[in-house]
Amino acid sequence: MQVDSTVTQFESHLPTIYIDTFGASVVTGWLDAHVHVVDVEPSSGVSNVLGFPDFSGLGAVKRRGSSTVNSPKVNMSLEIRDPFRDDRDVSLLGMPAESDWVLWGPQRFDRAMMRNPWMYEISNQIGYQAVRTRFVEVFLNTGPDTMEGPAPSGDYWGVYVLMERIKRGPDRVDVDELEVWHDAEPEISGGYILKIDRPDPGDFGFMTARCNCLQVLHVDPKEEEILPEQAAWIDSYMDSFFAALDGPNFTSPTLGYANYIDVDSFIDFHILQEFSKNPDAHLSLIHI
Helix, strand or coil: CEECHHHHCCCECCCEEEEECCCCCCCCCCEEEEEEEECCCCCCCCECCCCCCCEEEEEEEEECCCCCCCCCCCCEEEEEECCCCCECCECCCCCCCECEEEEECCCCCCCCCCHHHHHHHHHHHCCCCCCCEEEEEEEEECCCCEECCCCCCCCEEEEEEEEECCCECCCCECCCCCCCCCCCCCHHHCCCEEEECCCCCCCCCEECCCCCCCEEEEEECCCCCCCHHHHHHHHHHHHHHHHHHCCCCCCCCCCCHHHCCCHHHHHHHHHHHHHCCCCCCCCCEEEC
């Protein structure tokens, strides 16, 4: 990775991430990249590209998002890879080792640039798992050989949030992995990770019987991986939950909705959504 003098002179009180895509623009498909991460030096209180890297190696990036996929401040999925382009788990900026990360560029939907990380931190502090985050400054070189900056017309892209991607794992969403032989209870009962969101290409999810406007999508297992028996089980579970919620015994601890969910966590979750005025409050990732 070559950098000019404006980059070597750049210092920040935030960690800095330098990404070189070898001349290719970031698109919706994966691009090979070199990723160089530098944390703040404790003695100086700043980060600089010439400092000792927290990580420096191979990776890949692609555009991410739905409403923000064409944002001028590109949001990116970041994957750390080995020389064979396989996933490589590494710790970035003190967060638990994993291969999959997100570089979220707050802009039009979060002009304060801190609302999402703030709510994630509150959730973690009150005992409910949420993604860990670190504010960073990003240089993204998609043009000539040399990375330039920090002028906006150069390779400096501004303040981003490095965050964990939501996925199953002991340091992420710690739910049991479903195997292909888990086709009956008790193993078939989970864990599942679902989302209420716009579908990814090729995904269809399922509609709940009580609310055919609610499209639930599979995250883990993925739609192309889930067994028909597993898909039917979770669909039936969701239908039973909504039937209990809408039924005459909805307050019963055994016949009502409390038999299907952790009530306290659902209440706290919705308090956080209202407190943050989250416009996507009913389009959030859930796990069972």
